[in-house]
Amino acid sequence: MRYHTIMKRIEQGGSRSIETMLIHGGNQIDERTGAVNVPIYQTSTYMQNGLGRNRGFEYSRTGNPTRKVLEDLIAELEGGVAGFAFASGMAAITTVLSLFRSGDRILISRNVYGGTYRVLDKVFSSFGIRYSILDSEDPESLERSIGDDVKAILLESPANPLMSVTDIRAFSEVAHRHGVKVIVDNTFMTPYLQRPLELGADIVVHSGTKYLGGHSDLVAGLAIVNDAETAERMAFLQNATGGILQPFDSFLLIRGIKTLSVRMDRHVQNAEAIARYLQSSEDVSRIHYPGIESDPGYAVNSRQAKNGGAMISFELTENHNLNRFFESLELVSLAESLGGVESLVCHPSSMTHASIPEDIRKAVGISERLIRLSPGIESVDDIIADLDNAMKRSRT
Numbered sequence: 001m002r003y004h005t006i007m008k009r010i011e012q013g014g015s016r017s018i019e020t021m022l023i024h025g026g027n028q029i030d031e032r033t034g035a036v037n038v039p040i041y042q043t044s045t046y047m048q049n050g051l052g053r054n055r056g057f058e059y060s061r062t063g064n065p066t067r068k069v070l071e072d073l074i075a076e077l078e079g080g081v082a083g084f085a086f087a088s089g090m091a092a093i094t095t096v097l098s099l100f101r102s103g104d105r106i107l108i109s110r111n112v113y114g115g116t117y118r119v120l121d122k123v124f125s126s127f128g129i130r131y132s133i134l135d136s137e138d139p140e141s142l143e144r145s146i147g148d149d150v151k152a153i154l155l156e157s158p159a160n161p162l163m164s165v166t167d168i169r170a171f172s173e174v175a176h177r178h179g180v181k182v183i184v185d186n187t188f189m190t191p192y193l194q195r196p197l198e199l200g201a202d203i204v205v206h207s208g209t210k211y212l213g214g215h216s217d218l219v220a221g222l223a224i225v226n227d228a229e230t231a232e233r234m235a236f237l238q239n240a241t242g243g244i245l246q247p248f249d250s251f252l253l254i255r256g257i258k259t260l261s262v263r264m265d266r267h268v269q270n271a272e273a274i275a276r277y278l279q280s281s282e283d284v285s286r287i288h289y290p291g292i293e294s295d296p297g298y299a300v301n302s303r304q305a306k307n308g309g310a311m312i313s314f315e316l317t318e319n320h321n322l323n324r325f326f327e328s329l330e331l332v333s334l335a336e337s338l339g340g341v342e343s344l345v346c347h348p349s350s351m352t353h354a355s356i357p358e359d360i361r362k363a364v365g366i367s368e369r370l371i372r373l374s375p376g377i378e379s380v381d382d383i384i385a386d387l388d389n390a391m392k393r394s395r396t
């Protein structure tokens, strides 16, 4: 029961700062050789000493030493009781949603990740798990939406792609009054900038593919829970359904997490400079970024997160040809995903959010003109020059 060891470690070393935990969390030193990095235990099975006597591992779907270091590390970083690593963010989310049963209803925020919406709408619905969309900026609306069948709310803050901010603490208070669990997808912020469990959430999920991995070379997912009973059930589900992260990918994710604080500081610094540039540009009609004071989410975000994170979305004015804008970019790549060291842009309505029906997209404000930018850690002057050039060339 691995969460006991984690609880012990939190009690003993809970005062360490997050920058240190990113590098030393999860007990990464190899006991046998003293190697400062955990070995990649590329093994499916483990020799047992006798019947019913193993050395802590039996079979790598159930547990693997490399994956365990990652799972302990992310549990420490989020301040949870146990962490679980999966083959993708969607595998992590699917396993968390498998905690619920037929007849249960999950409330999701309006701008939830497209894949989360899709798995609820197209997969869990056929098993009788229903969902409703909640007006996530208003905690009062939650009070009205909670019926007897509601068992969880699933939030993202800031939420993709309009960077809308949800008051995690206020929502958790209302949810807990009704015995409803709070799940937060913390992919955009990472535990370095925001720790939802400290704000009252019960479960945190991540796409490790993004900032935690940080180099666009890995697909991975994580889930963190803060009570022993849910930890037990997650361990059961992880083993039973089997969407685990492999040893090599676990190693890559541990490696990525070590540099999270310096990368994230630079991502945010670049995002802030780019946001100021976009705000002053006559080519831009709207900008969504909770790190600037004019953003409607600024006040709440500043209360619950270290800063506004690094994701920005914006709309070009009508007199731009969007296709020409994307084709004119030379440094910034047009691609799905985010959070890597290289700058990426995407067109949410035809890419990341294409699985959301057009009428819903329109209703939540994802226009055809919306562009999402994930600033990398290149020179911010080069990124801005590239955006500036593409905007000028795409004027009609």
Ligand SMILES: *Cc1c(COP(=O)(O)O)cnc(C)c1O
Pocket (backbone or CB within 6 Å): 088, 089, 090, 091, 113, 115, 156, 160, 185, 187, 188, 206, 207, 208, 209, 210, 219, 220, 221
């Ligand atoms: C990418 C992403 C996911 C899905 O993660 P994968 O690793 O692509 O499966 C979930 N939530 C958010 C917010 C994401 O950005």
